[in-house]
Amino acid sequence: MQWLYLYFPQLQLDRLQALTPSLVQQPTVLFQPQERLQPILQKNQEAVQAGVQAGMSLAKAWLLTERLYPLAWREYEQVRLLRQLAAHLYQGFSDIFLDSPDGLWLNLQPLQRIYPTELISQQVLQELLAPFEVQVCQAKHSAPMAARLLARNRAESLESLPVSCLPCDEQIKDKLIRFGVTTVAALREIPRAELGKKLGLEVVVLLSQLEGQQSLRLAPYQPPQSFYQRVVLPAEAAQWQGLQFSLKRLLSELERFLIGRGKAATQLSMRLYFRELPIKTLLISAPHGCVQAREFMALCQLKMEHEKLPAPVIELSLQAQGWKSHEASHADLWQKQKLATVPLNQLLNQLQLRMGEERVQGLQVQPQWLPEYSWRPHIAGQPLLAMNALAECQRLAQRPAWLCLHPQRVHIVEWQLGLGPERIRMSWWQTGSEGVRDYYQAQHVSGRVGWLFYCYQQRSWWLHGWFS
Incomplete structure (x- = not known):
């Protein structure tokens, strides 16, 4: 197994500076508000140049620079940012494990066929991390605990690490130093049985995890199904x-x-x-x-x-x-002139937000022969008829899309009849009276094309709609 550990020492501060670039120009720190001395947890480069160090109390940091801009460190925000990073890295790495609040494990073993070389995997990793603008320390090892220890201490090998860097109780570290054991290499030379008797089982388990002989319980990451972000504004x-x-x-x-x-x-x-x-x-x-x-x-x-x-x-x-x-749209390689048009979905969203959904409607054809019932309004942009109903509406589609609210009497001398007639017989249960209408496409003297019918009962011509 190959494990890559990513350590983000200033994750929350880096994201704040990315969202608010003005913070980069002044000494900015994140402090722990729940402790009495309010120690500094994260600091930017301006604060470092002013002499601010991690672990320093907030009061002492104020003495070093009057331009200090302190912000409270929030654990829930740190964990949320870590999960957000993991969600983005999930596009290129399938096995991700959380080490809250500032670390991630990537299991590279399943991706060896996709990323056959370390150079390729590093290139993908850097491309995914680039938009977040965060500092990262990374290390690779066959044991996840060893990769974690190397990344957090910015070291290249375990052997040279001092025992003070080990993630164990401080009393155990003091005992090792008193025994003359100052490095991990010296610690590994001591027999495990003797080490267990003098220092307890914790150190033996830790060494086994560093060597990959004992598994480490990891928290697998599951990508979220929703998007939520919360930021603190740099100024009110x-x-x-x-x-x-x-x-x-x-x-x-x-x-x-x-x-x-x-x-x-x-x-x-x-x-x-x-x-x-x-x-x-x-x-x-x-x-x-x-x-x-x-x-x-x-x-x-x-x-x-x-x-x-x-x-x-x-x-x-x-x-x-x-x-x-959603399907991504693709540009036409051979299209010489780019049309400055607004996509239909974007236009409908803006119209419905400004006017209300009930005021932005479309027309949908229905398989009814009577013109008054052959169209109905529907919410703009919603799917139309199912495919099996389209065949019944092919002839109806030749009718105009815009019908008059009520038929209007016209003088036939102003019109030139075209395609037709289409005879429609009305029943009494549909319109209240029986009758026959002959419909024609006709052109008005103004040039517009309308839809006329001749009513035999009233012996007159009527305009029922306009073609676009």
Whole structure:
């Protein structure tokens, strides 16, 4: 077995800086708010240059630089980001195991046929990690525990590692140092039986795991079926414009999520978090499905035209709901001129969001001979008749798509009759009276083509619809 361990030492801070590039220009740190001294857990390069170190108290860090920008480290956010990374890496690596809150194992054994060389697997890995802009330390070994230890200590071999790096109790490390055992190489030379008597079973099990003789219980990763992201805004946003930058980043990640699964989202739930007011939830509907970030952004802008922020926003979350299959469109290689047209689904989504679904409708043909019953409205963009019903409507499709609300009497001298007649006999249970109509396609003196019928009872001509 070949295991690749990925260690993300500053995952939460790296993602904050990717979403808010202005944080890179000032000393930014993440601290543990639940401990008394509030120790520093993650720091950027500006903070390092100011003298800030990991484990230092927040109060001491304030003394080093007045420009310090502290943010609270959140465990749930760290785990969520780790799972998000795993979900993206799942496109290229099938066996992924979580080591919360900042590590991942990749089992390379099943992928040897796909990635026959280490160079190929590394190229795929770097391409998948590039959009996230995170620091990563990696190491490969036949034992998962050994790969973990090497990556977290940025070492190339186990033998030279000091025993202080071992993931065991501090008292055991102190005993080893007092015995004169300072490296892992020296520790492995001690017989296991003697080691177990002096230091206990924990050290023996640890060495067996480092050598791959004893398996390590790992937590397999299962890809999520939904998309949820939550970010802390770098500054309070009192207007919609202040949310756009962070929202664009979230929508870009949603686009990658959807493309990797061949899906389209039909609804977004955007939550705005305030300092004192309750959470405000905005639902953005896209009944015909969206994939691209710019399409989602256009819908969000339409939604926010009618919304007003009651208070400055401090956090923003995005959740995608409703899934439908999506096939990527392909450009024509031989098409010389690119048409600047809006896709139908995108146009329908914008119209329905602005006007309401009930006001954006299409027409659907029905297998009924009487014109008043041969068409019915349906929600725009929804599937039409089943294939077995299309044959019954082939002749009806030659009728006009636009019927008059009520037939209008016309003067036949203004019309030139064309195709026809099509005789339709009406029954009393359909229209309230029996009768016969002869329908013709006719051209008006204005050039428009209409659908006329002659009513024998009233001995007059009537306009029933227009051809497009």
